[in-house]
Amino acid sequence: MRWSTYFIPTLREDPADAEVISHKLLMRAGMIRQLAAGIYSYLPIAQRSILKIANIIREEQNSIGGQEFFLPALNPAEIWQESGRWGLMGPNMFRIKDRKGADFCLGMTHEEVMTDIARHELRSYKQLPQVWYQIQTKFRDEARPKSGLLRVRQFTMKDAYSFDIDQAGLDKSFEDQRRAYCRTFTRCGLEYVIVEADSGAMGGSASNEFMVYTDAGEDLVASCPLCNYAANLEKATSRLTPVDDGADDPVIEKFATPGVKTIDDLVGFPGGAPADRQIKTLIYAAVSEKGRESRTMPLLALLRGDHALNDAKLANAVARQLNRDGWEVVNVRPAHPEEIFELLGANAGSLGAVGVTGKLILIDEALHGRQNMTTGANEDGAHLRGVSIERDIRPTAWVDLRSVAEGEICPSCGEGALRVAKALEVGHIFKLGTKYSVSMNAKVLNSEGREIPLIMGCYGIGVERILAAAIELNHDDAGIIFPLSIAPFHVVVSPLNTRDAEVRAVAERISTELEQAGVEVLHDDRDERAGVKLNDADLIGIPLQVRIGPRKLKEGSVELYDRATRISVDLPADAVVEAILERMSRYNKGVPTEA
RNA sequence: CGGGGCGUAGCACAGUCUGGCUAGUGCGCUCGGUUUGGGACCGAGAGGUCGGGGGUUCGAAUCCCUCCGCCCCGACCA
Numbered sequence: 001m002r003w004s005t006y007f008i009p010t011l012r013e014d015p016a017d018a019e020v021i022s023h024k025l026l027m028r029a030g031m032i033r034q035l036a037a038g039i040y041s042y043l044p045i046a047q048r049s050i051l052k053i054a055n056i057i058r059e060e061q062n063s064i065g066g067q068e069f070f071l072p073a074l075n076p077a078e079i080w081q082e083s084g085r086w087g088l089m090g091p092n093m094f095r096i097k098d099r100k101g102a103d104f105c106l107g108m109t110h111e112e113v114m115t116d117i118a119r120h121e122l123r124s125y126k127q128l129p130q131v132w133y134q135i136q137t138k139f140r141d142e143a144r145p146k147s148g149l150l151r152v153r154q155f156t157m158k159d160a161y162s163f164d165i166d167q168a169g170l171d172k173s174f175e176d177q178r179r180a181y182c183r184t185f186t187r188c189g190l191e192y193v194i195v196e197a198d199s200g201a202m203g204g205s206a207s208n209e210f211m212v213y214t215d216a217g218e219d220l221v222a223s224c225p226l227c228n229y230a231a232n233l234e235k236a237t238s239r240l241t242p243v244d245d246g247a248d249d250p251v252i253e254k255f256a257t258p259g260v261k262t263i264d265d266l267v268g269f270p271g272g273a274p275a276d277r278q279i280k281t282l283i284y285a286a287v288s289e290k291g292r293e294s295r296t297m298p299l300l301a302l303l304r305g306d307h308a309l310n311d312a313k314l315a316n317a318v319a320r321q322l323n324r325d326g327w328e329v330v331n332v333r334p335a336h337p338e339e340i341f342e343l344l345g346a347n348a349g350s351l352g353a354v355g356v357t358g359k360l361i362l363i364d365e366a367l368h369g370r371q372n373m374t375t376g377a378n379e380d381g382a383h384l385r386g387v388s389i390e391r392d393i394r395p396t397a398w399v400d401l402r403s404v405a406e407g408e409i410c411p412s413c414g415e416g417a418l419r420v421a422k423a424l425e426v427g428h429i430f431k432l433g434t435k436y437s438v439s440m441n442a443k444v445l446n447s448e449g450r451e452i453p454l455i456m457g458c459y460g461i462g463v464e465r466i467l468a469a470a471i472e473l474n475h476d477d478a479g480i481i482f483p484l485s486i487a488p489f490h491v492v493v494s495p496l497n498t499r500d501a502e503v504r505a506v507a508e509r510i511s512t513e514l515e516q517a518g519v520e521v522l523h524d525d526r527d528e529r530a531g532v533k534l535n536d537a538d539l540i541g542i543p544l545q546v547r548i549g550p551r552k553l554k555e556g557s558v559e560l561y562d563r564a565t566r567i568s569v570d571l572p573a574d575a576v577v578e579a580i581l582e583r584m585s586r587y588n589k590g591v592p593t594e595a
Numbered sequence: 596c597g598g599g600g601c602g603u604a605g606c607a608c609a610g611u612c613u614g615g616c617u618a619g620u621g622c623g624c625u626c627g628g629u630u631u632g633g634g635a636c637c638g639a640g641a642g643g644u645c646g647g648g649g650g651u652u653c654g655a656a657u658c659c660c661u662c663c664g665c666c667c668c669g670a671c672c673a
Binding site: 009011012013014015016017018019034036037085088089090091092108109111140142143144146151218331333458478494496497498499500528529530531532533534535536538547549550551552559 | 596607632665
């Protein structure tokens with residue numbers, strides 16, 4: 001490919017509205033341009049990388065028996081209504097009407113379409129298992145698109161679905177995918193970690209996310225440096241060191257606490273208590289919907305005074321309590337001050353659950369067995385001490401509600417101090433079970449002739465996120481450093497002085513020979529100064545570069561430059577093709593084919 | 596949806612507070628010349644509904660109203 005006629009509009013300066021590194025470099029390298037918030041055009045070299053990533057994904061899916069489909073992005077409302085997600089997806093789903101006024105949406109994912117095919121075509125356990133996937137554009141009307149390609153409204157996703165007759169089959173399909181994901185991300189040059197993840201309100205059991213550690217990520221991952229425990233903060237747990245509560249079975253005593261509004265206030269208040277001897281009482285409101293009906297229910301969430309509530313854990317716990325009789329919890333939000341006063345007769349700062357009955361009370365497991373605690377008295381300016389939890393509080397359910405904190409002890413090995421770091425989700429696999437097969441009536445006959453719902457798994461990979469993550473992980477002050485496997489080209493051939501006929505001729509010859517050997521070459525035949533060519537080549541991150549200058553060429557040599565190390569070696573001009581092939585094969589051998 | 600910021604040439608920005616010459620600067624682009632191993636130099640040019648609409652004024656990029664778009668923080672994110 002000749003650079004002079006190829007479209008790579010590089011920029012010298014960072015665009016004003018780019019914040020994260022991958023966004024700046026994708027723009028500067030001439031890979032993407034923005035069309036609207038969270039909507040990007042992929043220019044030629046980005047498209048080349050994306051096709052390579054997609055192809056690696058495809059090869060690994062095919063290797064575990066996956067069969068590629070291409071499904072409609074445009075979906076009729078009916079199938080989403082059937083699965084119950086037409087309402088659940090809320091404003092995150094793009095919705096349109098056709099000319100007759102019928103409702104359609106743009107697919108955010110394809111459980112519904114796949115399940116629809118499965119229920120029409122799969123009849124017998126003999127046809128199972130099936131692993132179906134596609135690589136398609138997905139649409140999500142994100143409330144806040146951001147960070148270049150990391151959080152967008154239109155993106156490419158590989159989504160796979162497995163259909164099995166039983167749990168053992170699902171376990172195998174899941175494990176196949178897990179291994180295929182490991183190989184996929186490794187081949188793309190990403191360092192990743194597999195974490196335990198929240199499977200969300202959508203149900204399902206096992207759930208693993210594939211995360212890349214980067215500050216550009218939006219998730220938090222807790223991991224143990226001593227064992228292989230790693231979990232999304234929405235799921236992570238830890239072991240706590242016991243707190244000494246002092247005297248057994250004390251009596252409850254009310255005491256005046258004028259002006260005390262927070263846990264901290266009470267720590268410093270005479271006769272108060274340390275934070276880990278207090279009960280934090282938070283009031284939330286759960287909004288549920290059933291068809292067009294909507295109702296709001298207040299609830300109490302109780303935690304140890306120094307512990308932080310995890311919103312995702314609370315939302316899941318509330319859904320488990322309230323999702324029944326067709327009601328679906330759609331939002332769990334902090335209660336408004338008026339709602340709090342109406343519920344407990346006091347204002348935030350003096351709230352507690354002692355003596356509260358007939359309300360939904362969720363209590364964090366870390367409070368098990370605790371006594372002689374201090375909490376609000378449901379009377380402004382007053383608190384209670386000597387509260388023994390099992391004796392004095394009647395919770396609806398004990399649940400895990402708190403976020404683990406850095407430094408707490410690993411729940412798996414019991415020794416390591418957990419670390420918490422930002423990470424980007426590039427893949428997510430989980431066991432769906434029968435949620436969609438039941439709601440959409442996708443059944444097959446088992447070996448006993450009985451009709452049973454298909455057991456499903458679903459497995460997603462964000463294609464552009466792999467590209468962006470690769471850049472977040474591999475760059476320097478000169479630009480992108482692409483892994484060979486997903487680089488737009490393998491080699492840039494740079495004649496450094498295009499006025500020199502000999503330099504031009506050698507560049508032509510080397511480019512042609514490389515192409516004939518199957519190497520993807522970008523021949524920088526532009527009439528530019530050497531500095532421009534070298535800087536552009538570094539910026540777009542092509543792994544290898546052949547630099548041909550008049551001085552060294554007089555002695556018969558050219559330079560082979562390695563983008564990652566920025567080291568170049570002089571080689572005889574007629575030895576460079578072989579040297580490149582050797583380096584490329586060494587790289588390819590370095591990539592494991594088994595996880 | 597709440598809070599903050601921004602919108603002037605392809606890109607990055609100045610000018611706006613305090614209304615007034617022909618709306619500037621750098622990069623990029625075109626032409627001519629010189630130059631040629633880490634984003635060259637000289638000269639000459641092209642390129643603008645100052646985000647849209649409305650208003651105030653003798654006069655609006657600048658002041659007022661309104662709408663739109665984009666970025667950041669938060670909420671949200673099967």
